[in-house]
Amino acid sequence: MVGACVKGHRLVLISEPISGSQHQVEKATDSWLKWQLIVMGGVVVLVAIIVDWLNYRSEVSTPETERDFGRRKFRDCVRRNMEVTGARVAVKILKSGSDRGIKDYIAEVKSLSQLRHRNLVALIGCCHKKDKFALVYEFMSQGSLGDHLFKDRPLLPWEKRYNIALGLGSAVHYLQKGGNQCMIHRDIKSNNIMLNENFEAKLGDFSTARPVDRTRGPEATEAVETIGYMAPEYVQKGEASKESDVFSFGVVLLEIVCWKCVLDSELRERGLNLVQWVWEHYGSPSLAGRGQFSLRWRKKFLEVVDTGLCKDFDKKQAEALLIVGLWCTHPIAASRPTIEEAMDVLNFKKKPPKLSTQEPR
Template sequence: MDNDFEAGTGPKKFSYNELFLSTDSFSEEHKLGEGGFGGVYRGFLREPNSYVAVKRISKGSKQGIKEYASEVKIISRLRHRNLVQLVGWCHEKKQLLLVYEFMENGSLDSHLFKQKTLLTWPIRYKIAQGLASGLLYLHEEWEQCVVHRDVKSSNVMLDSKFNAKLGDFGLARLVDHDKGSQTTVLAGTLGYMAPECVVTGKACKESDVYSFGIVALEIACGRKSIDHTVPENQVRLVEWVWNLYGRGQLLDAVDPKIGMDFDQQEMETLMIVGLWCAHPDHNCRPSIRQAIQVLNFEAPLPILPATMPVATYYSSPLNPGLVSFSSGANVSQNSQIQYPSSSYTTDSSKNRGLQSACSPLLCNCAQIQSH
């Protein structure tokens, strides 16, 4: 991997000892957070004389060598103000380490759901626009299309001025612009993963747009994509907000923590764009460029159905080995993946249509991270 990594420009190779010392032996006092991949620690490097965030991938993590290599190769070549910059990397002593620019205000979810800081409405709207801008670069403006595959509020980092920067490219995939999708192992995070990904096993720009829509709704509503602490009809954020939209009561979903201190036009725009992006039918979603045009008031708001549509998918059968469950069972002929209000059904002999109310997947699939 050394030769492949060093062929790029920008990120540098660090020694393990250098990173070990910079984080005070990966001490708990320097720990910024913990995820399924391992821990993130604040470190200080004399060169480049700045604080950094060091991600230490745990040995038991699902994010192994393949994801580590993917992240270094992809993110090291990307340059955009709304993407977290990779500073360096290290694989020594059976350790996988990634070094990023330090984000002073942490992740978006820590402010929305953990009350780290109350984000004002102007900052929230700026964060949504910044995230969309970063995705536009990935999808359309770089030499290849990059499908992130894990857009979620905990992967949106905030710098000292609360500018949004999308990070964690361990699941990202490069896709040719003319192809637009790639068959892959099912991956993503519950509540943010587009329903068609389960059916087709393909990473695509439209599934990233779906995830952006969910984050946009979280920003406006101050609620997680799935929240079991609220009344049953509000558990799934997109379904709850869509019902309010159909009844003309959209503003009832506004985060109560910000009270009435928001721009009503911007709030309605962000919510409707969020629903549009999270449309159950991927053919009805906008491109991220179209979403940006509406957010910037350069295009009119879309008119959505009053009730959340039920999408029907006709697809070639799933590869029986594509989705692995924690029990060891695989999706195979005539098997079902259960959803709360309906199910996808695969039938490899008859190739039946696949129907769902597009609720998030409720199973512990391999390589699907819990939020």
């Protein structure tokens, strides 16, 4: 080893060969440093994964909904008509990457996890990843009532139509009276009424459903329902209630009888919607005198029944559906029937009421 002094500092120059033991020490030191870097890198990656997972969990779940998500959770998003335990299923994919999609997903899982009824579409399971949300339902082979109403499908015979009306009424009754908590759907419409292979009606799409206190009045919420099916107080004030669901139920009853959309294009050209058009034909039942409606009045009133049926329908049932439909769509919420009163008329436990002789505006 040779030494030299540079400005007060000793500069050491290596001139002798390094021994074998020194090589081993340097090699061991390099190896230890490499392992330290690998471990540190692994810790960083693991922490990042944990943070990402926690963020994801906070986006799609809360402690209140853990039980709901655990009902039947699929690992991957499934395709429509896939086989699950030998049964066909339908899959609803919600919008990803938005707060609304996450909220709708959570709301629908929570709502349907608490509900069990033959006239509600059954939720089989769910699947959620950070950017994908899927709900798996029982498969409804006949599509929606809206498909039959508004698309080129064969007309449904009267018996099936009346049973669809009764099935929908049964679903609404269960939501308001049959469960542990009153539930308002907030989007009852033909496109959300699904039909199975026997044309039994099942109400679906609970992404907007909300539980309410049975003893309290309407609650102000964001209006989410479809134009034409919305009660006036819901449109004007955003007040959703049992009564606003009854209004939507009444609109669907009129669509079933008349086989027209509530916003039928031909009626709109005349400045009318379906409810107003039926009121025109209802006119004044006072022509009947006391006790019963007149045959002349009934003939005029039943002119609104779908002409595609070629008069092959039960006149008593048609009259009941039309009157209940108008009763349910009264513009004043307090003047509408309860769902029990409406169903009593449709099941012929009570006679149809005589409504006001003036069309409500």
